[in-house]
Amino acid sequence: MDWESLRGDTTFCAGAEPGPLVVEVGEKIKSIPGWLTTDDCGHFALVLRLQSAFGLRGDLVEIGTYHGRSAAVLAHFLEEGEQLVLCDWFGDAPDGLYPAPPTPAILRRNLAVIRPSLRDDQIELHAGASETLRLSRPVRFAHVDGGHSSAETLADLRRVDERLLSRGVIAVDDYHHRAFPEVTVAADRFLSERPDYHVLADLNRHGAVGRKLYLQKLSSSD
Numbered sequence: 001m002d003w004e005s006l007r008g009d010t011t012f013c014a015g016a017e018p019g020p021l022v023v024e025v026g027e028k029i030k031s032i033p034g035w036l037t038t039d040d041c042g043h044f045a046l047v048l049r050l051q052s053a054f055g056l057r058g059d060l061v062e063i064g065t066y067h068g069r070s071a072a073v074l075a076h077f078l079e080e081g082e083q084l085v086l087c088d089w090f091g092d093a094p095d096g097l098y099p100a101p102p103t104p105a106i107l108r109r110n111l112a113v114i115r116p117s118l119r120d121d122q123i124e125l126h127a128g129a130s131e132t133l134r135l136s137r138p139v140r141f142a143h144v145d146g147g148h149s150s151a152e153t154l155a156d157l158r159r160v161d162e163r164l165l166s167r168g169v170i171a172v173d174d175y176h177h178r179a180f181p182e183v184t185v186a187a188d189r190f191l192s193e194r195p196d197y198h199v200l201a202d203l204n205r206h207g208a209v210g211r212k213l214y215l216q217k218l219s220s221s222d
């Protein structure tokens with residue numbers, strides 16, 4: 001089974017016409033190394049567009065960008081006045097963690113594949129461990145996909161929570177992935193400690209082993 005191509009695939013019926021999301025984003029991110037799937041692209045689109053339609057404005061954050069495959073999708077949905085905050089080790093990753101570590105220049109080039117008009121002042125790059133990341137502005141969506149230990153995942157969830165707007169969403173990658181059991185431990189612990197969050201969606205994706213868990217922060221009126 002070719003898992004690499006499966007990630008970038010959703011088999012449409014013969015004669016089905018690909019829509020704008022597939023043409024403008026789904027097909028193009030295939031050139032960017034990474035793990036985001038075609039299904040993820042649709043899931044991100046629905047959450048992010050719905051937030052914008054309801055007038056929720058805030059930064060889009062990603063911890064663990066690698067070469068920018070998922071960050072490029074976030075870039076596509078970034079609204080004027082919002083920042084794309086991206087954190088990764090880049091060149092300083094502990095040896096052998098991920099092959100061909102990205103550089104900020106590679107990341108920026110890959111963001112431009114999806115959104116050539118993205119300006120430098122719309123991107124905040126944080127090169128280093130996420131434990132040194134300090135978010136300073138309200139956040140409406142965060143993708144937590146950096147360190148996969150329970151300590152790192154839990155700390156990243158708490159870090160993002162500090163700035164997450166009510167009705168904001170955190171997407172946790174590799175939930176119930178058998179190779180990363182600590183991600184599940186951390187997400188479950190976070191949820192058990194935080195009655196002000198609920199599971200918006202717990203989604204399998206074509207070509208992925210683990211699920212992506214979407215946690216939404218409730219508003220006091222919910």
Ligand SMILES: C[S@@+](CC[C@H](N)C(=O)[O-])C[C@H]1O[C@@H](n2cnc3c(N)ncnc32)[C@H](O)[C@@H]1O
Pocket residue numbers: 033034035036063064065066067068069070071087088089090093097098128129130131145146147148152
């Ligand atoms: C699974 S990859 C991210 C994949 C990307 N989000 C995608 O969907 O294509 C995880 C990334 O997180 C980075 N990373 C791991 N631990 C980290 C930490 N503690 N702080 C910052 N980045 C970290 C790794 O260097 C790697 O680039």
